[in-house]
Amino acid sequence: MDKQELDSEIEKIAKLLLSYCTARTSNHFEAEDLAQDIIVEIYKSADNIRNVDAFYGFMWAVASNVYKQWCRNKSKNKEYEWNDFLLEESALLEDPVLFGEDDSNLYLLRRELTLLTEKYRRAVILYYIENKSCSEISKHLSISESMVKYLLFKSRQILKEGMSMERNYGQQSYDPKSLSLMFWGNGANHYNHLSDSKISQNILFACYNDKLTAEQISLEIGVSLPYIEDKLDELCEYELLKKDGNRYYTNIVIFTRDFENEVNAKTVEPREKIADLLTKSITKHEAEVRNIGFYGAGMSNNSFAWQMVGFVLYDAVIEILQNRIRVIYPKDRFGTECFVWGTENSEHNSWRSKFGFGISNVSNSAGDYVQFMDFPINGEMVHHYCFNRQNVANVFLDIAKRNTEHFSENDKAIAADMVRKGYIISNKDGLFVNAPIFTKEQHQKLKDVFAETAITIADEAETLMEAVIKILKNHVPVHLKKLAKDMAYLRLFEDAISAPVAILYDRKYLLPYNGDGSLPTTYVILK
Numbered sequence: 001m002d003k004q005e006l007d008s009e010i011e012k013i014a015k016l017l018l019s020y021c022t023a024r025t026s027n028h029f030e031a032e033d034l035a036q037d038i039i040v041e042i043y044k045s046a047d048n049i050r051n052v053d054a055f056y057g058f059m060w061a062v063a064s065n066v067y068k069q070w071c072r073n074k075s076k077n078k079e080y081e082w083n084d085f086l087l088e089e090s091a092l093l094e095d096p097v098l099f100g101e102d103d104s105n106l107y108l109l110r111r112e113l114t115l116l117t118e119k120y121r122r123a124v125i126l127y128y129i130e131n132k133s134c135s136e137i138s139k140h141l142s143i144s145e146s147m148v149k150y151l152l153f154k155s156r157q158i159l160k161e162g163m164s165m166e167r168n169y170g171q172q173s174y175d176p177k178s179l180s181l182m183f184w185g186n187g188a189n190h191y192n193h194l195s196d197s198k199i200s201q202n203i204l205f206a207c208y209n210d211k212l213t214a215e216q217i218s219l220e221i222g223v224s225l226p227y228i229e230d231k232l233d234e235l236c237e238y239e240l241l242k243k244d245g246n247r248y249y250t251n252i253v254i255f256t257r258d259f260e261n262e263v264n265a266k267t268v269e270p271r272e273k274i275a276d277l278l279t280k281s282i283t284k285h286e287a288e289v290r291n292i293g294f295y296g297a298g299m300s301n302n303s304f305a306w307q308m309v310g311f312v313l314y315d316a317v318i319e320i321l322q323n324r325i326r327v328i329y330p331k332d333r334f335g336t337e338c339f340v341w342g343t344e345n346s347e348h349n350s351w352r353s354k355f356g357f358g359i360s361n362v363s364n365s366a367g368d369y370v371q372f373m374d375f376p377i378n379g380e381m382v383h384h385y386c387f388n389r390q391n392v393a394n395v396f397l398d399i400a401k402r403n404t405e406h407f408s409e410n411d412k413a414i415a416a417d418m419v420r421k422g423y424i425i426s427n428k429d430g431l432f433v434n435a436p437i438f439t440k441e442q443h444q445k446l447k448d449v450f451a452e453t454a455i456t457i458a459d460e461a462e463t464l465m466e467a468v469i470k471i472l473k474n475h476v477p478v479h480l481k482k483l484a485k486d487m488a489y490l491r492l493f494e495d496a497i498s499a500p501v502a503i504l505y506d507r508k509y510l511l512p513y514n515g516d517g518s519l520p521t522t523y524v525i526l527k
Contacts, residue, residue: 006046007478009055010039014244017063024067036245038066112162114224115215120158121226123151170206173222177205178345179254181240184490185329185338188388191238199223199231204240204250204342209477211247239333240340249477253487254342259475263468267495270464274457274496275503281453282308292445296436299518302511306520307436309504310373312450313497316457318359321465324458327489339490359493362386362393367527370396370435374521375501382423382522392418399424400433400524423519436523443525461496465489 017038021031041062049058116124126132126140127148134152138145179201183189194200202221206212214232218225232248235241242251282305289308290297299307329337360383363369370393372383386392395414398404407415415431418424425432438446447454468488473481504510513520 003046004478004481006043006049006055009059010042011479013056013059014039017059018245020063021067032245034067034070036247037070038063039245041066108163109159111167112159114226115162115167115218116155116158117214117225118229120151120155123148124155124159127152167219169222170220172202172206172220176202176221179204179342180345182341182343182490183338184493185332185336187334187336187338189338190332190334190336191240191340194235194238194240197231199228200235201342203228203231203235203248204252204254205344207241207248208250208254208256211244211249213246214248217248237333249479251480252341253472253476253480253483254344255487255491256475257344259471260344262471262475263491263495266471267464267467267499270460270467271495271499271503274460275500275507277453277457277460278309278312278500278504279507279509281312281450285449288449289446292442292449294436294438294442294446296518296523299436302513303518303520305504305510306375306513307523308450309501309510310375310521311446311523312454312457313500314359314371314373315447315450316454317461317492317496320454320458321461321492322489324462325465325485325489327486339486341487341490358383360387362390364394364397366397368397368401368525370522370524372522375498382519385418385421385423396423396433397524397526399431400437401526402430404431423522433524435519438523438525440525440527457496461492464495465492468492468495 014035018031018035021034021038025031025034042059045058045062049055113121113124122141123137126137127134132140134145134148137148141148143151176198178198179195181191181195183191199221202223203217206217206220212220214225214229217232218228221228232241236243236248240250240252241248243249286304290304329339331337332340358372358374358381360372360374361369362383370386372381372386374381374383386396391410392414395407395411396418398407398411399415404411404415415424419426419431423434425434465488468491469484472484472488472491476484476487501510
């Protein structure tokens with residue numbers, strides 16, 4: 001049985017194994033420790049597993065043996081530990097080494113206090129810092145007085161042991177990572193606020209290739225345990241982080257800097273080819289497209305170039321290729337069909353901030369809709385203004401249809417705000433959307449004009465995707481390799497859309513938008 005198969009099987013039985021341990025121990029801390037011991041022993045003995053079919057019988061045999069040994073060790077340790085505790089209980093656990101007047105160990109003590117888990121830390125602070133009695137702590141924590149004394153006793157043991165150890169902070173303590181959380185799906189993005197937390201970002205990085213305890217995470221990112229416990233809980237709640245025993249591991253793919261560099265080096269040719277195909281086709285068909293007769297066909301050359309680039313890329317990557325490879329969206333904990341992944345930010349991919357984009361559309365009850373192939377070329381993305389604001393979408397689409405007689409005062413206020421932002425034009429003849437408007441038939445004609453180009457670009461993008469899959473499998477942890485194909489498709493938003501747009505921008509085929517024409521990344525389709 002190879003390591004990949006073993007990892008997969010252990011991932012499947014992790015919850016079942018934890019339930020087994022929970023039923024045989026007195027608290028979840030012991031259950032997690034026992035489960036971890038069993039998993040370690042399974043890995044040690046993996047060579048004895050003939051195949052996947054033999055795994056479960058072998059696993060339960062190992063679990064039984066480890067549990068029996070754990071009970072024997074616990075009996076011995078408990079007797080020794082409890083005797084020590086009883087001998088020192090009368091002294092209220094005072095210790096001159098830890099809490100005396102000698103300042104020589106003060107730094108080490110403070111260091112270890114930052115790594116003490118909450119159940120011990122609260123008791124220590126209440127007793128030694130706030131000078132509360134064991135009886136008062138008992139009431140404050142809603143536990144027995146004997147348990148308070150035991151927590152203090154155990155805390156002292158942990159602190160003394162830690163003070164004798166050499167501990168080194170990890171690289172992220174002085175060179176923190178910056179991560180953007182990306183979302184693609186059919187519903188609301190519940191993860192935006194997590195991208196604002198530097199601590200959450202660095203926790204995800206720290207646990208990406210290694211399973212770490214909370215204490216190890218604290219040392220790796222250089223942040224005291226009290227400041228990361230809530231973040232750990234939140235990341236687990238959102239299922240971006242998982243827990244195996246007392247160790248955490250990241251549950252989303254991260255496009256790291258090393259991965260980005262390898263992809264950029266190995267996909268130059270297809271990116272350039274997609275940019276060339278766009279330039280050649282749009283130039284060739286410009287007159288034919290403008291003659292379709294849609295509203296806004298007389299737009300400036302720059303707006304026309306942006307509109308057609310966005311339109312063709314959407315048709316090729318989002319419609320043709322996505323249907324071809326049949327991407328299946330998993331459901332997150334909120335029931336939303338979506339993918340969530342991370343991208344490491346660096347100076348090497350700074351072009352993303354300029355040419356990263358958002359694809360979105362908003363519709364009304366009549367079936368009319370506004371389509372955004374949205375690049376922040378004028379400093380903002382237009383679709384953000386309309387997101388989750390149905391009243392704004394309704395006003396915009398009513399203006400597109402020249403149906404404004406029913407506007408309420410609130411509708412007029414929304415229209416006035418869009419005029420200020422340049423999304424709507426106001427003149428003596430009324431209000432007009434500052435974007436192309438297609439009927440359903442005109443939109444189909446546009447698709448027909450670029451059909452051959454879109455298919456060719458979809459083919460190039462699929463070839464590019466296969467190359468990215470191979471690269472990605474060498475950069476993700478074992479438990480995330482199964483996501484490589486879907487993640488490589490999602491990478492196409494950068495590799496086959498943003499990257500060619502950046503190339504066309506550098507060639508000056510696409511120019512900055514200065515408000516001198518119609519919105520270059522937004523168009524309307526009327527049913």
